[in-house]
Amino acid sequence: MEFWGIEVKSGQPIKADPGANYVIHLSQASLGESKNKAESVPLYVNVDGKKLILGTLSHQSCPQLSFDLVFDEEFELSHNWKNGSVYFLGMSSEEESEEEEDEELPVAAAAAAAVNGKAKPDAKTAKANAGKPDAVKQSGKIAEPSNNRKSEDEDDDDESEDESGSDEEDDSDDDDESDETCRVKQEEAC
Incomplete structure (x- = not known):
């Protein structure tokens, strides 16, 4: 995982391509320097020919926005601010393969089963759980x-x-049992 950042200048949309087996996690956008602090600046992303608004920045009320967006294909960032640049920041990382995800699932399932006392973990699972605290291994x-x-x-x-004087037997012994x-x-x- 490594830092990723890009400056989008006025009137110049930027295309970003994560590359094969990589993703870009977009986490923040912020305004650059400006003399005119009263303007609001809408931010756009274009993915698969669809132009969507990400949010609106303003020097007075919202000079930066936080995101939690992950792109695994080419996308385009733009804005319509004529007085400066907008900076987009995030992380670039290798995309997890399906094989890695499949390896994690049996370990998690076996650990959950062991905690619930439903099944004994196999040798592979026991080996994977060797470094985990005993609280996870115990069954209850x-x-x-x-x-x-x-x-x-x-x-x-x-x-x-x-209270009404009924002659019925008291059931309190049953409650005690x-x-x-x-x-x-x-x-x-x-």
Whole structure:
């Protein structure tokens, strides 16, 4: 990855070509020096015959703009400011090949599976994960809360029945058992 920058002079659109297997990451545009500080300057990019506006610069309110644009083919930068230049800055880097992307995916998938406890990583994955922290390698078990507990509405109904003198049996022992089950599952998860 290396710095990339270009000056676009007044009335002179500039074509930029990243080259084979390269991309240009356009990250900033800024105004050059000017005597007339009241003008606004629209910025344009032309890609595949489509002229699009990137934004508008102004010495008073917005002398520079940030972008996050990546171009992998030829494009043209221009502006209509008659009093100076606009500077476009970014980075040029080699485009990642599909082969490199494919190599990263199995490692990430295997690491995720190992964390979830769904699969054991193969030798290739284990070798790739060798330098990673142990927290990524450990598998954990997540305990789900028990569905034996009553909802708050049901508890409220029981309380109102208790207050009205109902002879029904108290279910609090059942709640204690499910609380204990939850605690045991949580301890196992740790």
